[in-house]
Amino acid sequence: xxxxxxxxxxxxxxxxxxxxxVPGANFRRVFRKDFHQMExxxxxxxxxxxxxxxxxxxxxxxxxxxxxxxxxxxDWRDETGYMDAFMAAGAALPQLRDxxxxxxxGQRMRVFDLLALQKALPGAVxxxxxxxxxAIRLHKLPEEIELQRxxxxxxxxxxxDTLREIRVGxxxxxxxxxxxxxxxxxxxxxxxxxxxxxxxDNAAKPHAHARADYRIKPGDALLFDFGGSCQGYSADxxxxxxxxxxxxxxxxxxxxxxxxNAKGREVSRAGITASDVDDAVQKVLETSQFAAFRRHKTxxxxxLDIHEAPQIMRxxxxxxxxxxxxxxxxxxxxxxxxxxxxxxxxxxxxxGIECLTSFPRDLRLVG
Ligand code: GLY
Ligand code: MN
Ligand code: MN
Numbered sequence: 001x002x003x004x005x006x007x008x009x010x011x012x013x014x015x016x017x018x019x020x021x022v023p024g025a026n027f028r029r030v031f032r033k034d035f036h037q038m039e040x041x042x043x044x045x046x047x048x049x050x051x052x053x054x055x056x057x058x059x060x061x062x063x064x065x066x067x068x069x070x071x072x073x074x075d076w077r078d079e080t081g082y083m084d085a086f087m088a089a090g091a092a093l094p095q096l097r098d099x100x101x102x103x104x105x106g107q108r109m110r111v112f113d114l115l116a117l118q119k120a121l122p123g124a125v126x127x128x129x130x131x132x133x134x135a136i137r138l139h140k141l142p143e144e145i146e147l148q149r150x151x152x153x154x155x156x157x158x159x160x161d162t163l164r165e166i167r168v169g170x171x172x173x174x175x176x177x178x179x180x181x182x183x184x185x186x187x188x189x190x191x192x193x194x195x196x197x198x199x200x201d202n203a204a205k206p207h208a209h210a211r212a213d214y215r216i217k218p219g220d221a222l223l224f225d226f227g228g229s230c231q232g233y234s235a236d237x238x239x240x241x242x243x244x245x246x247x248x249x250x251x252x253x254x255x256x257x258x259x260x261n262a263k264g265r266e267v268s269r270a271g272i273t274a275s276d277v278d279d280a281v282q283k284v285l286e287t288s289q290f291a292a293f294r295r296h297k298t299x300x301x302x303x304l305d306i307h308e309a310p311q312i313m314r315x316x317x318x319x320x321x322x323x324x325x326x327x328x329x330x331x332x333x334x335x336x337x338x339x340x341x342x343x344x345x346x347x348x349x350x351x352g353i354e355c356l357t358s359f360p361r362d363l364r365l366v367g
Contacts, residue, residue, distance in 0.1 A: 002070050004046055006030055006136040010103070011048045014132050017100040018047040018093075020117065021133070024108040025304035028232060029137050031067045035060060041082055041113050044069070045089065047096055053089045055082065083116060090120030097121055103129025137303050138310070139323035144303065145347055147233035148325060149356055151188070152345060155228045155235035156359045158182035162224075168217060168243060168367045172197045172210035179226060188228030192236055192306050195226035203240065203339035206295055206331060218244035221338040222366060232304050236327055237357055238343030243367040253290060254340050254363050257332050260284040261342040261361065264298055264312075264328035268346060268353045274316040274326075281330050282314065290332050299327035302345055324348045325356070 002008075007019050007030060021027045021044040023035035035042055040057035042064075047053075052071030056064045061075055072092055076085035096102060102121070104114065106128030114126060140148070161182045166175060176197040183191070198208035199216045203223040216222060220243040227235035240257075242250060264281040278298040285294050299312035302325050310318040312326055324347070331341030344357040 003030060003068055004052060004070060007046045007133075008048075010129070010133055010136065011046070014103060014129060015101075016048070016103040016127070016129060018045055018096050018102045019129065019133060020045050020102060020104050020109070022105060022108050022110075022113060024105065025137060025308065026105060026108075026133050028304050031069070033063065033067045034232060035063065037108070040078075041110075041116060043089075043113065043117065045093060045096070047093060050093065050095055053092050055085045055089050057082070083119070086116045086120040093121065096124050098123035100124045102126050103133060105133055106130040131309065134305075134309055137305075137308065138301070139321065140303060140325050140347070141323075144233060145323075145325065145356075147230045148235070148302070148345065148347075151192075151228050151230045151233055152235040152237065152356050154186035154188055154230075155183060155226065155237055156357065157186045158188070158228065159224060159226075159237070159239065159359060161186075163241070163364075163366050166216070166222075166366050169215050171212050171215050172199055172202065173212040175216070175222075176210040179224065183226075183228040186228070187230075189231065190229035190234075192227030192229055192234035196223065197226075198223045198339070199243070200338065201336050204333040204335050204337060205339070206333060206341070216243050216367065218367070219247065219250075221250065221340060223339060223341060225341065225343065227306075234302070234306060235357070236302050236306055236343060236345060237359065238329055238331075238341045239359055239361070240340040240342065241364050241366045244365055246363065246365065250338060251363060253332060253334070253338070256285065256288045256290050257330055257340045257342050258361055258363075260330035261328055261344065264330065265344060265346065265353065265355055268320065268328065268348070270320050270322055270348050270350065270352075272320055274310045274312045274318045274320065275314050277312050277320070277328070278314045278316075281328070285330060285332065293332040293334055295331060295333050299329045299343070301326045320348050322348050322350050
């Protein structure tokens with residue numbers, strides 16, 4: 001079995017004549033190595049029949065050579081440009097011209113990659129096979145789940161340390177810098193994404209940026225959405241706190257989100273659909289007095305990509321199966337006032353789910 005066995009399985013399942021990978025989560029899952037997606041194109045072309053071909057920027061050869069690519073490599077240098085390498089790769093793949101159907105990662109491949117490939121493989125038909133290719137990551141291996149567990153454990157420890165350091169009057173960016181320091185102190189080797197630390201009205205924006213000029217004050221909601229990583233596998237956790245005090249209205253707002261989160265964890269299990277989970281969660285929000293403040297679906301798959309399949313969304317008939325990891329993250333957002341989101345990461349098991357996140361969810365005052 002070669003390193004390309006998962007891609008050969010995609011070719012067999014889909015009937016495609018070839019699959020092309022560019023740097024990203026699928027590439028990393030296959031080759032166990034991450035490459036930058038930058039201005040220098042890097043492509044791996046895996047035909048159903050014949051020898052695979054890679055087009056690699058010369059400065060990356062020191063990293064590419066050890067991955068054990070079982071095919072022909074065409075490298076190119078900055079001073080000559082990449083087009084000759086594309087044309088040489090195309091000449092080595094005569095079976096991929098004239099009507100061959102080639103699957104590409106529609107959410108990763110850039111326009112300039114595609115234009116160069118179209119020139120190198122005239123007559124080939126390029127189709128978006130993002131979902132079919134990414135399905136190689138839908139069921140996590142035990143070692144992948146173990147890395148996620150590690151990332152979650154250290155992230156939760158970092159959050160607890162951060163909460164103890166928070167004081168009224170700190171800015172969102174000051175709090176963010178504490179969180180970052182604590183994540184790396186607890187052993188993170190990277191970040192899932194730039195953390196969201198958002199207080200007051202900023203918490204009403206689901207994907208807010210921390211502000212240097214806003215200082216937290218009593219009564220503010222204070223939302224953290226963040227995650228440390230371990231070897232590419234990440235936590236994606238949201239907890240919302242209140243600074244010093246909370247109004248009865250905000251408490252009811254919070255408890256509604258918490259009830260929706262609990263419902264999601266309660267209903268999730270193998271054999272139901274992603275749509276069923278979102279439906280159960282949304283109904284809690286829709287039947288509350290806060291229905292008007294909904295903004296998004298329940299969650300998303302979590303792995304080498306932070307937002308990947310399965311999307312936990314009404315209409316997604318994907319059956320949940322053991323080994324799938326996804327988030328349950330209902331939220332409510334009152335524009336200009338406050339927002340609350342509570343996000344957990346769960347893995348589907350034979351008998352239900354295991355909630356990988358364990359940071360307490362009861363309403364907590366900080367500062
Ligand atoms: N964090 C909410 C969403 O992206 O759907
Ligand atoms: Mn999140
Ligand atoms: Mn998330």
